[in-house]
Structure formats: C-alpha cells, structure tokens
Amino acid sequence: MGANAILRTWAEQFGALPAALLARLDREVHPLITRASGRYQLKDLGREAFHDWGGVHTEFYELVLIDHAAQSLSLLVAADD
Template identity: 45%
Template sequence: MDNRLAHEESSFINFRRYVPDPKEHGYRWVDIKQLRFPAESVDDRGLLASLIGHEQFRDDYAGGGVLPDGLRHGPYWLRSITPDLYEFISQETAVQILWEWVDPLGDVSTELEADLQREVFARLAATDGIYYLRELGDEAIHDWGRVHDYFHEFVVIDRSAGRTTLIVAADD
C-alpha cells in the first residue's frame, strides 16, 4: 500500500435522510474521502496512482466499507483501474454531471442542497484539477458490480492545501 497519502477524514451524504419517500432519491448518496499528500508530491498522474494504491480506495460502495485487502472499487475490479482512465475535466463539467445526477426534476431540499454545497461543490471550486473516472466497460465490472445504477467518481486535487479528495456519487 502506498504511504504518500494519509487519510484525514471521510463524510457521507445519504439522500434518504432528506426525503420522505425513498423512491425519490432515497437510494442516492455521496461518499467523500480526503487524503493529505506531501508538498514534494509527484504530478497528478502520480497522485492518482497513489490514490488507487491506497487502502481507502478499496471500497465496493455497497455496504462492505473499506477492505484493506479488497479486490473491488465500486462496480469495478480494482486491477482494472489505472491513472490513465481518469479524464481531466473542468469545474463546470463536474458540477453539471453532479447536478444532472442529483435531481433531474430540480426538486432538492434546502438542507440537502446546503450539505452538497459544503461537502462537494465547495471542494470542486477550490481545486487545481478535477479528474473523472470514465466508464470502464463490461470486462472491468466485478461479479456483482451492477448493483449501482449510476456511479460517478471524481478526484479533486488541491495542491495549495496538500489534499486530494475522492468523491463518489452513486445509487443502489
């Protein structure tokens, strides 16, 4: 496991907390993991490689949590994920992807919007770079990986704070 990144904190936004009817976004959630990196850290691809090698990345996001010896990451086999699969995107594109996923009908509670702004969108605004994990295709999906209808993954790099943030927005 890579030791250049140190896990600082995690937060979790479960949409079920904000809606009376779980069928309306009740199975959507956002998982945020912050990791610190040293000032002399390598380039963005090197940071992505360090993140992929970190135990916090070994999360199936289906209730199992972080498994230090895990073989899965979200719907994918861990071995299928490389730094080259992350696409550099603009803040505007990241925000658009997330808002289209959050609520296609535009009906978001004030409390949920405030939590998303604090935990997700503020991090996207204070960044040097945002990377988005592309769809990897059927060969990368693990044995029960289709549990998620949607799986959006962003890696936010903030060099001035020496922090990278892994943001996973999905549903099940």
C-alpha cells in the same frame, strides 16, 4: 461536462433535492470542486470490470479533485447505492 454539472445531474436524476440536502452539498461538496486546481473524471472501465453487483447502479461517477494550494486530493464518488 464539468464536475459541478456531473454532480448536479447525478443528484437530481430522480427529481428535485430536499433543501437540507442541497445545503449540505453546497457546504461540504461544492467547495471541494471549486477549490480544486485539478479535476478529473475517472473513465468507465466497461462491463468486463463489473463485479457481481456492478450492474445494479444506474449512474456512477468517480471524480478526483486535486487542490495544490491545500496539498489535498479528494475522491468524490457519486453512486446510487
């Protein structure tokens, strides 16, 4: 699954998003994904890596976005906390 699909699936897991939030994602987050020349999803480390509150999240994603042209690296964390 691609980075945009991961983000959209996570964001809409409980229903449609308000228009203002969709606009903000389109303005601030999706361009990071689109411009990235490298996109990586960090792997799930499993239950043994959980801290005391680790089990309270239903969905949790970490995406590393590398934009070589802009010489930037972004960590996009999608979590329900």
